[in-house]
Amino acid sequence: MSDNVIEISLAGNPNVGKSTLFNSLTGLHQHTGNWSGKTVEVLSGEFKYKGQKYKITDLPGAYSYFATSEDEITAGEYVKENKNNLTIVVCDATAVERGLILALQTMDICKNVILCINLTDEAKKKGILVNSDLISNRLDIPVVETSIKDKSSKKRLLEAIHKSKSIDKEASELKSVEYYIEKAEEICHGAITLSKNAPDSRDRKIDKILLGKFTAIPVMLLLLCFIFYLTITFASYPSQWLSELFNMILNKLNSFLIATPLPLWLTSVITDGMLKVLFWVVSVMLPPMVIFFPLFTLLEDFGYLPRVAFLTDNSFKKCGSCGKQTLTMCMGLGCTCAGVTGCRIISGKKERTIATITNSLTPCNGKFPAVFSIITMFFTTGAFINGKILGSLIFCLIILLSFSATFLSSWFLSKFIYKEKNEPFSMELPPYRRPDIRKVISHSIINKILFILSRAVCVAAPAGIIIWILTHLTVGDKSVFLHITEILDPIGQFMGLDGTILTGFILGFPANEIVIPIILMGYCAQETLVEYSTLNELQNLLVTNGWNIITAINMLIFTVFHWPCSTAVLTIKKETASLKWTAISVLVPTVIGFSLCVLTNYIFKLICSLAG
Amino acid sequence: MKKISMNNLPEGTSGKIVEIYNQKEFTRLADFGVISGSVIKCVKRNKGIGAYLIKGCVIALRNEDSEKITVETGVNYE
Structure with missing residues (x-):
């Protein structure tokens, strides 16, 4: 030996x-x-x-x-x-x-x-x-x-x-x-x-449908809608169950800690601060991601994604990029960092830079749950269409919006900022393979659960403590948090949001998943331990704090289009090795988000004033 | 037997590559086996891009890049 x-x-x-x-x-x-x-x-x-x-x-x-x-x-x-x-x-x-x-x-x-x-x-x-x-x-x-x-x-x-x-x-x-x-x-x-x-006859037969002149795009949209529909349907019950479980744990822990000689403020830091944010992130993020990503991985293993790159290459070419950007966007659905690192598969420097900068326009793991919750709270009680179908349609709309933003910004970047010629583009269309369903699902589920739990512990828990401090530490007569909120409120109102929401986004720079918990804590800080374990109670809390339909819409828009999170910015800096491109990658989604919010707010106010 | 540029190769037909206009730009294509003498078959055409079967694998090439490759058609290739 x-x-x-x-x-x-x-x-x-x-x-x-x-x-x-x-x-x-x-x-x-x-x-x-x-x-x-x-x-x-x-x-x-x-x-x-x-x-x-x-x-x-x-x-x-x-x-x-x-x-x-x-x-x-x-x-x-x-x-x-x-x-x-x-x-x-x-x-x-x-x-x-x-x-x-x-x-x-x-x-x-x-x-x-x-x-x-x-x-x-x-x-x-x-x-x-x-x-x-x-x-x-x-x-x-x-x-x-x-x-x-x-x-x-x-x-x-x-x-x-x-x-x-x-x-x-x-x-x-x-x-x-x-x-x-x-x-x-x-x-x-x-x-x-x-x-x-x-x-290769079997592959060609499948290609006839997936790449066919009239069938390709409908199939693509249908597949996407189907995956979202499955995710919304099967994620809501586990989410609810998990939040009820965590709530029970929190209550028991709270009563236990109060009985101990531990000071009350420390108990509050632990339960109201750290654990509440941690539990929120886990119960809201885990179920949808555990369903969405295995499904997506199956599609990937099957060999479908290069076909999507093939179909979209022409459109991307006109924006100065290439079809492989679809692949990096798909990776960005998991985490912007993965998408940005994945841009290494693109050979042309211009195409790679554009794909890197626009990657944060694709909603990531940390944004999905926020989007799902808001859609579920404000948009799934449709009177004419089944709630879940309406919800998945709206989700698709958001993805389409994110795609359009990616196209437009890529085009803008290639026309005005990065004006080099297009590089030659070549890509393999691999043979279709039957994915090992059991292995993919178990591997993917375990990986995703571990990833989300580790993020929750490493980012959400500490963030919860910090936010607790900010909402309980007073300077003058108000908490630090409230000071920040009031400063940001005018800008927030201009955007159809409010100061608390903007504070949530700014303090959520470390990781997107803590944005909503921060906003909720901001609203709750004046009241004691308000229950918001179910989405219904959550909706009540938001409506009480002035949310209306335009707030929900703009919340969706700004969730998808705002500055990339800290890890994404670091990864972009590492991959591009340029402060200029990193700065542009921060600016692009922020400008898009800000302008869209201001625009929709203006249109909404206009409609309201015209209606009476 | 006639010579056409690869972007004009109709879907379903095969050809033999006879000339590549700018070999230097096509190191990547050479990796896929796209060199003079290779037999290639167009399996799909889409707007601005085509999919070609070469050495048992399918690769996608943009029209402005396959425009620079001349193929010979009309003979039955294996």
Whole structure:
């Protein structure tokens, strides 16, 4: 048993199931980290086999090392820097020839390479037969066939890793890309046979519907509405149940703490301050996100999202960007930071910058629950349409509004601020794959729950304490919070909101999920422990404090369009390495939000005065 | 057998790439296998963009980029 750790690099084309392989080898023993002083983070994990410890690093997907996008440059540099690592190149069994282009380049750089041909079950379904022994002979390296359906393939891969040896050879320079294409073709000649005529026929049939001239956009809108409808329907009961549970816990804890010798103000900090905000964030955020994101991940795994990029590329091109922005916007639905980091898949500098700056216009995890709550409170009691359908339609409207804002600002940025030419655009449309529903749902749900809980503890709880201090600490005759609120009230009223709401947004800069709790605490500060556990009671509280329909509408608008949260700003600064672009990314959503609110407020007042 | 630019390749037809006007700009495309001599089939056309089957994979290329690639059509490619 050796005490040293053997290092493995995991490379391969995008969309070949590399990450799934990585997950199955490392389980939960994963962590991101900076590598050799570079600012790019890579995902590493550990596992043990036959007494030997291994550390494996999952590299971004790359088509070759003659890269043009950030992700691929990262992969290439890592492989070159760690050329003494055992490097596993993963390829898709339905596209071996293409995957070999990267494998051959890797073999020129590294001394120890294993080729892993993944997704063999998909290839069999399409009638593609791969003779991996022949390929192994021709390449003179071990070749392992793997598939999630084949349980023994993991063992085979581990055995190959265990037995792998470095070849004693000189590392050579990379040759021309044509050389690798021709060599790949040579190696695959006779090693890949087709038992069916058109292996891609199933994909083309699906494309006919999803990319069809008249069916594409309706299908896209329907899918989006359907996901929102499911989310609204299945999130409301767990949300209610959770808030009732937390309320009960809070009451019990409160009475318990009051009976102890702890000073009353400390009890209040804990229950009214920290825990109330924490519980709010969990009960309001958890259910919708736990439903929305697994559904979205299923769509992603299926292979639909690049089709959306394909359909929207033309529109984005006119705005100076490209279809891949749809993908980064989708990532931004989870967290703006993820969306901004995801812009690395866009090769053109202009397109990437525009996508980065406009990413916060897509509502993120922290904003969804606020949007859902307001829609549920003010817009789902429709007299003519079923409440939930009305709610999902309004949600779609908001998403469409956010899309339009993204298009318009991208166009504006490319016309007046970033005037370079468009870069060439190319993207792969991967084969459709049947997602492993059970795995996706369990992985996604667990990840989301952990993420939200950690955010709640790290951001919401401390924020709750701070807000409690601000609402209870008095300067003169008023609390600090009230001072701030009164200063901001004129601007707030001008926008159709009020000072408390604006204070909520400003103090909510650390994280979007605490905006509504802050506003609520602001309203409650004058009264003692007002119950707002159910949305009904919540609505009463808001209406008592002067909310009307235009407040709700503008609240929705400003929730979606205001400055990015602190982590987003930091990530944008890191990715763009420019104060100028970071400042613009803060300005764009704020200006849009402010102008829209002022406009709708004005129109509303106009209608009211005309109506009498 | 005739030569047309790739953005004019009708949906469902195949062609063989004979010339790429600006190879330097197309390092990325070369990674996908888009080089002289490759057989390519147009599987979908949409406004301003096309999807092409090459080496068993489908890639999307904008018309102004595929305009710079000449393909030869009219022969039955495998």
